[in-house]
Amino acid sequence: MALSQHPLPEPPSYMEYQGILFPAINIKQESLEAVKMFEIRDDDVVIVTYPKSGTNWMYEVVHKILTGKKENITPVGLEFWPPGKQPSYIQLRETPSPRLMYTHLQHQLAPPGLAAPVNKLSHNILQVKVIVVLRNPKDICVSFYHYCQKHAYLKNPESWEHHNRDFLDGKMVFGGDYFDQVLGWWQMRNDPHFLFVKYEDMKKDFRSSVKTIAAFLEKELTDEHLNLILNSCSLESMRKALTESGTSRNTIVRKGMVGDWKNHFSAEESARFDQKYRERMAGTGLEFDFE
Template identity: 30%
Template sequence: MGVRAIAQMELPPRPELFDFHGVSMVHYFTDNWDNVQNFQARPDDILIATYPKAGTTWVSHMLDLMYFGKSSPERAASVPIYERVPFLEFCVQGMPTGVELADKTTLSPRLIKTHFPVQFVPKSFWEQNCRIIYVARNAKDNVVSYFHFDRMNKVEPEPGDWPSFLQRFQEGKMVFGSWYDHVKGWWEKKKSNPKILYLFYEDLAEDMGCELDRVCNFLGVSLNEEDRSWVKQAVGFDAMKNNSMANYSTIGVMDFKISPFMRKGKVGDWKNHFTVSQNEEFDEQYKLKMADTSLCFRTEI
């Protein structure tokens, strides 16, 4: 299906959340479950994993430019990011599934994205010892971004109002489950798997150059200074927000009249949404839920 057809497609009513193997999901990400679980990873595949709205597209675009930006410049200029970096579990009628897009990718390495909690990742990624980049974002900014995303994204359940959405987030009743379980699950897996690089959204926002170097070192990619500067500029928030091949404006499941896919890209925007009492209550619950982990986040930089 071409970009124009995808941009104009109609969807049925918003999906309902349901429990799927202990994780809240919607059918768009479980309908193709067997094919996803049987997906055959290759040893050089790179999996980009995140909780929703934690920098997935940012890192996807970065890696795509690092590997193919100079050798195939027409690719980044004419192929939308959701085709360049297939969303593995995505299954919406009328569009190619993530598995289909990944299977027909001929470039190497294949870049594939997922929002799965660690226990849902197809076993072939572990068997092939694939490299995985996980990106985590502080809970407060993550929930704000997720709220605005659900307002405009028709493959997500209706978000309701901000207070009820915030409550559901704390209860883990979000698509792809609990933020707490997600970030902690991947953090624990990283401790025993050197093929996982765990990045923080806040570090990317504070010093992209430093994080780009970390990614290059992890992947064994060498960029000269000119290419490094070019990638840094191209993955800047404004550059991506204005790039129709990176900002999801060509996909009809999102209503940009409600909110853009790339809204602010800031650390600390939660302060514009949380009331004092919401913040106090959130902090209280957060301490309890994060008491069993060494994982630390920054909510401002």
């Protein structure tokens, strides 16, 4: 008697939109089209990141600066359409101000009010504030590799070598080409609506980073408020809270260290990365710490 054969689960499908791959299960073309017309409000705070740059970390820091509350919240990503739920752009449209959201979108796919905020003449009106978190591409590549292995809606990399090549070739989900995404937003560095924060700087001096972010958000922190943020948003606290959350976010925080790429990259891979990095970053004024 033949044993019953259980069909293998279908691999997750990706959708390509303007040359960028998106997981079909939680991002649809309809939502990406709608985002282009999404209205950004004057008092919105938007966090922009390439995936695995510290999105959840920054989201918690900003949430706690704005509210003073200790509990963690689930971030709302502008372009996402969670299975069985309303698209995020509709949820956000119905959310009262002030709103906090994030996006991994490249600059050219973002809503006009985010990609090129308009200055308001009245000093009494709050203006949209955009925090762009940047992280060195080698550590992002490693973090993305491990992340893809833990989430069923993403394709499991065939191998580290294959993933490394795909990353360098710009074939990553959500953000597409790392250099296109980062440099697209970096062109806004002189716009007062934007604050650029490096992941490595947050690791090096978290207290100073929190103060800088609070000043940008025009929030004065008491010593008690500052200490609440420093304690509850340390990577160890975040890891513990997310691990115990009972949600799909329980694997988000892995090592969170700077320089973990050295445990994965071969000399040849590192040299290939360095060459691409020099070519794309030349003359931009953007530099990273890699260890």
